[in-house]
Amino acid sequence: MCxxxxxxxxxxxxxxxxxxxxxxxxxxxxxxxxxxxVMGAAGGxxxxxxxxxxxxxxxxxxxxxxxxxxxxxxxxxxxxxxxRKRLGMIFQDFQLLESLNVKDNILVPMILNGCESEEQEQxxxxxxxxxxxxxxxxRSLCEISGGQKQRVAIARAFIHDPALIFADExxxxxxxxxxxxxxxxxxxxxxxSGTSVLxxxxxxxxxxxxxxxxxxxDRKLAKRKKSDLFRADGRRNES
Ligand SMILES: Nc1ncnc2c1ncn2[C@@H]1O[C@H](COP(=O)(O)OP(=O)(O)OP(=O)(O)O)[C@@H](O)[C@H]1O
Ligand SMILES: [Mg+2]
Numbered sequence: 474m475c476x477x478x479x480x481x482x483x484x485x486x487x488x489x490x491x492x493x494x495x496x497x498x499x500x501x502x503x504x505x506x507x508x509x510x511v512m513g514a515a516g517g518x519x520x521x522x523x524x525x526x527x528x529x530x531x532x533x534x535x536x537x538x539x540x541x542x543x544x545x546x547x548x549x550x551x552x553x554x555x556x557r558k559r560l561g562m563i564f565q566d567f568q569l570l571e572s573l574n575v576k577d578n579i580l581v582p583m584i585l586n587g588c589e590s591e592e593q594e595q596x597x598x599x600x601x602x603x604x605x606x607x608x609x610x611x612r613s614l615c616e617i618s619g620g621q622k623q624r625v626a627i628a629r630a631f632i633h634d635p636a637l638i639f640a641d642e643x644x645x646x647x648x649x650x651x652x653x654x655x656x657x658x659x660x661x662x663x664x665x666s667g668t669s670v671l672x673x674x675x676x677x678x679x680x681x682x683x684x685x686x687x688x689x690x691d692r693k694l695a696k697r698k699k700s701d702l703f704r705a706d707g708r709r710n711e712s
Contacts, residue, residue, distance in 0.1 A: 474504065474505045475502050475503070475504060475505075476503050476504065476505050476507075476539065476540060476636050476637050476669045477501065477502065477503040477526065477537070477538070477539050477637055477669070477671075478501070478502050478503075478536075478537070478538045479499065479500060479501040479502075479525075479526060479535065479536070479537045479538075480500055480535055480536045480537075480538075481498050481499070481500060481534070481535040481536070482496050482498075482499040482500070482522075482525060482532045482534075482535035482537070483496060483497055483498065483499075483532060483533045483534045483535055484496040484518070484521055484525060484530075484532050484533055485533060494692060495518040495521050495692060496518050496521060496522060496525070496532075496692050496693075497692040497693060498692075498693060499522065499535070499692065499693050499694055500694070501526075501687070501694055503637065503669050503671060504669065505636075505667060505669055506663070506664075506667045506668070506669060507669050507670075507684050507685060508659070508660065508663045508669070508670045508672070508682070508683045508684045508685075509669070509670070509671050509672070509683055509684065509685045509686075509687065510672050510673075510674055510679065510680035510682075510683040510685070510686045510687065511671065511672070511673050511674075511687050511688075511689055511694070512673075512674060512675060512677070512680055512686060512687070512688050512689070512697065513675075513688055513689035513690060514690070515675070517689045517690065518689055518692065519641070519673040519689055520641055520673065522673075522689065523639050523641050523671070523673055525537065526539075526639065526671070527556055527560055527562065527639050528544045528547075528552040528553075528555070528556055529556075531545070532545070539555075539559065539560070539636060539637060540559065540636050542555065557582070557585055557586060558586060558633065558635075559635050559636045559637070560635050560636070560637055560638070560639065561582070561629075561630030561631060561633070561635040561637070561638035561639070561668070562630060562638070562639055562640075562641075563623070563626050563627060563630045563638060563639070563640035563641070563643045563659075564626070564640075564641055564642075564643070565641060565642040565643065565644075565645035565646055566646065567619075567622045567623060567625070567626045567646075568626070569614055569622060569625060569626060569629075571613075571614050571615075573614075574610070574611055574612060574613055574614075575606060575609050575610050575611070575612050575613075575614070575617065575625050576597065576601070576606075576610035576611065578614070578625055578629060579597060579600065579601065579606070579625060579628045579629045579632055580593055580597060580632070581629060582629060582632055582633040583596055583597075583632055583633055586633055588633075596632050596633065596634070597632065599632075600627075600628040600631050600632050600662070601628060603661055603662065603665060604624050604627060604628050604658055604661075604662070605624075606624060606625065606628055609621065618651070619646055619647055619651060620647055620650075620651030620654055620655060623643060623644070623647065623651070623655045624654075624655065624658055626643075627643075627655070627658055627659055627662060631662050631666055631668060634666065634668070635668055636668065636669065637668065637669045637670070637671065638668055638669070638670045638671070639670075639671050639673075640659070640670060640671070640672045640673065641673045642673055642674060642675070643655060643659070643672060643674075643679075644656065644674065644676060644679055645674075645675075649678070652676065652678060652679060653678070656678075656679055656682040657682075659672075659682070660682055677702040677703055680697075680699070680702055681699055681702055681703075683699075686698075686699055686702065
């Protein structure tokens, strides 16, 4: 089943008196349960693409359907509500709330969605147990590592059982060991829940964990064989 379909997306920004095109005739489909990486050069438009796909920003033209729903046909309020209920986000800088402890950070989407406390607790167990977060649930954010913070952000992204999660450079602030751990946890939750995940990354090691790898180049997406990842980056060839 197709969870996301983007058709013929165009996006340009106004820059110094001229329109600079970032995405042109870009098409993308993501199936239920897929873990997909989007790679590409800095400034190539990866974050722009994510912002269009989750409705934070609007394409100049083209259509985006998530679970068959046309984002472009919705009002801003409807899109914000849809994003809160059906989408999850993971960011490079975690974007957790410093004033809340680990457990309360994870519960934020359930609270925003008005879920009863029993439902909150059930959902919390579903994510905190596999991600081994219960043992640190009462800690404040200043008492946990960057890798642990990203694990909290993963739990928060999955807790309300969204259709699709967008992750923008989720390991960008982590060392290699923490990157591997975070990707294993993301993969575990993806497989367990069947939630599709789209990850933007410049790191071939991260992309190698994914089912499918796409490269954003020349304003469009192209397929990249996983066996070409390390050669293309000038690093190890793990094919
Ligand atoms: N709001 C904006 N207004 C004008 N130009 C923008 C805006 N946002 C992004 N751009 C430009 O669009 C291009 C794509 O930016 P984007 O942030 O999508 O790239 P990226 O692939 O995510 O880069 P990075 O790998 O550095 O995160 C860049 O040239 C950027 O300067
Ligand atoms: Mg970016």
